[in-house]
Amino acid sequence: MLRESSTTVVARNETWRGDSATEPLEAGWASEAVFFIRALRAPVGPMPKLFVEISPDGMHWVREGACVAMPTQENGVAVVRVAHFGNWLRLRGELPEGSECVVLVTVHLK
Amino acid sequence: MPTHDMNLAADASADFRRALLQADPRLSRFDPLPRIITFDDFDRGHCGWTSLVGNYEGSLDTLLPGYRGLTGPMLSTLSHWDTGSHGSHDGSYALKLATRPQRDALSVGIKRLTFRKPGPIRLEMYFTFKPEATELMLSDRDVKSVGFLFDLQMSDRAGRAGQRVMPHLRYLNSREGQLQQKWQFKHGAPTIQDIGNAAETVSHFHLGDNDWRDLPEGGQRLCYNEIATKVNWHYLRFDFDIASMSALSFQCNDREFDLGTFESLRMPAMKNLWCMLNVALFAQTDANKRAFLYVDSVCLSGDF
Numbered sequence: 558m559l560r561e562s563s564t565t566v567v568a569r570n571e572t573w574r575g576d577s578a579t580e581p582l583e584a585g586w587a588s589e590a591v592f593f594i595r596a597l598r599a600p601v602g603p604m605p606k607l608f609v610e611i612s613p614d615g616m617h618w619v620r621e622g623a624c625v626a627m628p629t630q631e632n633g634v635a636v637v638r639v640a641h642f643g644n645w646l647r648l649r650g651e652l653p654e655g656s657e658c659v660v661l662v663t664v665h666l667k
Numbered sequence: 668m669p670t671h672d673m674n675l676a677a678d679a680s681a682d683f684r685r686a687l688l689q690a691d692p693r694l695s696r697f698d699p700l701p702r703i704i705t706f707d708d709f710d711r712g713h714c715g716w717t718s719l720v721g722n723y724e725g726s727l728d729t730l731l732p733g734y735r736g737l738t739g740p741m742l743s744t745l746s747h748w749d750t751g752s753h754g755s756h757d758g759s760y761a762l763k764l765a766t767r768p769q770r771d772a773l774s775v776g777i778k779r780l781t782f783r784k785p786g787p788i789r790l791e792m793y794f795t796f797k798p799e800a801t802e803l804m805l806s807d808r809d810v811k812s813v814g815f816l817f818d819l820q821m822s823d824r825a826g827r828a829g830q831r832v833m834p835h836l837r838y839l840n841s842r843e844g845q846l847q848q849k850w851q852f853k854h855g856a857p858t859i860q861d862i863g864n865a866a867e868t869v870s871h872f873h874l875g876d877n878d879w880r881d882l883p884e885g886g887q888r889l890c891y892n893e894i895a896t897k898v899n900w901h902y903l904r905f906d907f908d909i910a911s912m913s914a915l916s917f918q919c920n921d922r923e924f925d926l927g928t929f930e931s932l933r934m935p936a937m938k939n940l941w942c943m944l945n946v947a948l949f950a951q952t953d954a955n956k957r958a959f960l961y962v963d964s965v966c967l968s969g970d971f
Binding site for chain 1: 711712713718720727728730735738739741742743744746747748752760763765767799800801957
């Protein structure tokens with residue numbers, strides 16, 4: 558049987574301000590994940606790093622270690638790869654006061 | 668062949684088919700019509716179930732408000748903080764729809780097909796629903812509803828009488844913190860709105876809380892169990908005739924419901940949807956807490 562592979566849109570046209578995160582995603586069937594973050598409009602203000610977080614239960618989160626700088630221009634794309642994440646995955650960042658970015662975040666699992 | 672012999676052959680064929688189905692552990696718990704259109708066991712992957720997005724033109728900002736926050740499906744082992752992976756009905760994985768943690772938030776999964784013969788179709792599935800276990804409480808009033816719909820459109824040969832028909836059924840579990848525990852259908856003719864400026868795209872949001880009516884004697888108490896992390900699976904079957912665009916029967920677990928008053932959403936046919944056969948599932952939360960609909964497997968069959 559062919560290996561399962563999927564793309565999940567975990568944030569679509571969402572305006573991120575302040576403490577922002579994707580919704581929890583169960584991905585225990587996959588052994589690797591690639592997050593793409595695209596700025597759908599020109600970001601406003603300084604853009605922070607985003608951190609991959611993992612969780613034992615989808616409710617309590619810890620940083621996995623991988624991180625990536627958010628894109629700084631319209632249609633800029635950032636990417637971060639992870640493996641050995643267990644089951645739960647999300648991407649989280651803290652945008653400084655006054656900063657905002659409209660994002661499309663996808664997770665590519667296999 | 669004489670008629671009597673033909674009937675005997677048909678009976679033998681039906682018996683043989685029934686024996687094959689009943690001997691197959693994957694299908695023995697379903698009662699499919701003669702042709703299986705899809706059999707989606709989510710131990711095999713997503714099986715063509717994807718996220719719903721509303722129609723847009725030029726920018727995602729043109730999505731109707733109801734479509735903007737929708738979340739889509741994922742594969743889940745029903746993993747819980749206190750007991751670990753619950754697993755599915757007969758394997759590890761189920762399709763999971765998870766809402767955002769805001770009251771009335773919706774999650775939708777959809778599968779898009781077309782039909783080759785207008786006639787009876789049957790949707791069967793094993794499903795369950797739960798709130799996120801963020802509180803050590805019973806939490807049985809935190810899921811608002813779970814449900815399903817067909818999105819159907821007649822053939823392009825239907826002419827001016829062509830219609831798009833959308834039968835919806837939901838289990839209204841709770842509203843504003845009060846248990847409801849009843850099945851409802853959605854009726855009426857939705858308002859179609861233009862999207863963008865090219866006069867090519869329209870949209871309507873059909874998953875709002877408006878225009879739901881109770882099925883006669885549609886109350887049903889399901890097995891919620893006693894805490895948020897104990898899960899029991901339920902059987903559901905819905906029969907619909909695409910030829911007459913009418914509902915035929917509906918069953919959940921031990922109960923078959925009266926569809927005498929059932930209506931579908933109806934609207935004039937749209938220019939790009941001929942012979943459409945979409946199936947969608949949805950979940951909605953009644954609290955500022957995620958609601959989860961899990962589906963172990965879906966069998967869609969037809970009489971053709």
